[in-house]
Amino acid sequence: MTTLVRGGHRARHRVVLLGGGYVTLHAYAGLMRHAGRAVRAGEVQVVVISTDDAHSFHGFTGEVLAGLLPYDRTRTPLVDAMPHAHVVLGRATAIDADRRVVRYMLADDEAGRHVDPQHDSDSDSGSHSDANSDPHHERVLDYDALVVGTGGREPATAVPGLAEHGFTLRAPGDIAVLTERVREAAAHRGLRRHTVVVAGGGMAGVEMAAAVADFGGARVRVELVHSGDAILPELRDEQPRLARRAEQELRRLGVRVRLGVRLASVTEDHAYLSDGTSLPATTVIATIGQRPVHVPGLDAHRDPRGRLVTRPDLAVVDGVWAAGDAACVVHPTTGEPVPANALWAIKGGEHVGRNLARTLRGRPTRPFAYRGLGQAASFGVGRSISELYGIPFTGWVAWVLRLTFFLRFMPSRRKAAQVVTDFARHAAHGRNAPAPAGPAVAEPAVAEPAVADLAAARTA
Template sequence: MTRVVMLGGGYVTLHAYATLARRRARDLRSGDLEIMVLSADTAHRFHGFTGELVAGMVDRDRLATPLGEAMPLARIVTGRAVSIDPVAQSVSYRAPGEAAEQTVTYDHLVVGTGATEPTAAVAGLGELGFTLRGPDEIAALADHLATVPGSPVVVAGGGIAGTELAAAIADRGHPVTLVHSGVRLMPEWSDQPRLVTHAAAELDRLGVRVVTGRRLTEVTPTAAILSDGSSLPTTTVVAAVGQRPVRIAGLDPWRDDRGRLLTQPTLAVRYGVWAAGDGARVEHPVTGEPVPANALWAMKGGDHIGRSIARRLSRRSPRRFTYRGLGRAASFGFGRGISELYGVPFTGAVAWLLRLVFFLRFMPSRRRAAGVVADLARVAATPAGGRGIRSSQPLPSMPARVLTSESA
């Protein structure tokens, strides 16, 4: 039996599984091939509609697909990888609540563990806050905001993730201050100044206050402290200030200075080890520059890894990763957004619809995608343009927390 071990339950793993299972379905059913998915989370979290969930437009259950449902031919193991031995081709992991480690061998290993927020970089963030990359954390943010209606919120980080999230929170009726250490918002979109200007106008429409040239340095239970010494009273701080790859012992010789796994043009790290997504340095096939750390590139990287492993199992050489990119999009409320498709910019309802169709296409569950459409149709039918499909199971009231958002 050939065993493929996949680490993480995100986009890389989901798409590597789907492609490999499609190409080697007979081997999976006969038992000649086993795909084992090792993940600390029991569900795949689709982050494309994060803004809609935070704004209360989409129910939380639409965006969480149990791994067993998303990858029915895989063996799902709940646990966290502790170390990798690339010589023995084994992974040691620890199951929840277990002190002892277990070890599993592999013929091929897919590392899709992604990245976490650098909470240690801001005083008080690690002690007071929680990140949005963990299980159900995005839904927890929406529930938290419901416990403090109308309270001021500070969003740190003016990239696309922070900008979109600030708009979503403001759309719930919270006064929002967006703090950005740079001079201009959305530096990832510097090649589309018209879209950046449009995004700034949308923030202004929603009443978001933008503070540039300052960064978040400390968080207290009642305030956000900035680098110039000023203080912003708040009960909630949302930080979208970057990411740090998850490091698993054993692969350090193949990491760059930022901790990302260095990949070859085939997306192999070394023979039998593959990587893509936020935790990997994947070079663009044309420019040679690192590709963006976002969901689409993780999906396409996972697809390519699945094809590469299938080719290896057929005793053929893997091919080079040739995907060149498609576009980008962001939402600023129902029916309002910006997008770029093959370099062509769009704004308003057209941009929002392009984004909607794209994300629906890549959701792992058709049933849940239909649920998103139903939720948004309900929003469209409300007189106010629809704030507030609330979670069916809100969290109990909690003390002020610091929340961190992914930049993907």
């Protein structure tokens, strides 16, 4: 791995971050915190390759569906969150760890304005080749350090019809469309109740079912389908009181829970379950677990689920790091894989960023030592369950703890402040609160500012 100073001259060291989620943002933040001067001086180039031009903060998805927050509060353009990175809107297609290169293809609408980071790092001309104008041309980018933070997606193709007629929480654009669908159902004045089926009884599924029921009221019927014998298996063993409280909240909201059955297939107006039940459904939401987004390469270093197996310091092989849903990270005390949730992705990303900074200075890396904090779920304003270092909380205390925790990890301080304002407005006016200013759906971010920042840093 190259170092910052080579023969007394400034050397370009390239860090490539794959994905636009928690791992990437917090690896970037950790790198900037411990080696930001080198990045700003142009000694280190940071390149982000992401299929989405904005980071989605999933913590408040339930509040968005419940009409408490506008959708754009959860979206932060990558060029704003990582101003010293070169953001490329595209998809990584292969990793060659032996040659230290990553292959990628641009999004269709990105090719005309793309500045190749490989070319951009070696020349000030910023000119475009013929290949740069072809979105289907596979590009090759070498790296000194690569961070795989591509995350995971719900396996929509595992349920026939789900990809065509249902919604997931991670698919680009699904939350915006789903929110509008729920609002239309809640505003419907006809005699027929709209039925929303939520598949999956973990934290995400329980929160989504509660949010839709809370917002839809009497006009929307919510059916929660779970394959296990009880909801919230991640809480049931160690925090049974919190699991029972969640069941009480779902009953209060009128959510019907169906246990021991799976979502078998989805059509335009029905959800079919594994026991043969047919549910008329206007909307189906799947929270049925995550599968890692697969980028070919490093196949010898994957577990049976396709996750990259990391060393204690979160390196996969020399020069390649991974965390979050794409990685199998072993808990430092239990020896078991850490949970696939945002908190562990955030902490994993932070640790990777710190270790990147240490390698830049020729220092040894450190093992990942984070042991966990807790978990929480919300069932409406002031109605939550949370567990902090094994201590259970419910009601307003749990809700405030959850809110404080989420605000702490939002990538935009401005949006975090807006969330506080939104909740204050709701407390004062309830459902009749005036709509916050701004679009309901985030406008597409433009990648050119990141290129301009890079050029400015290079010529400074």
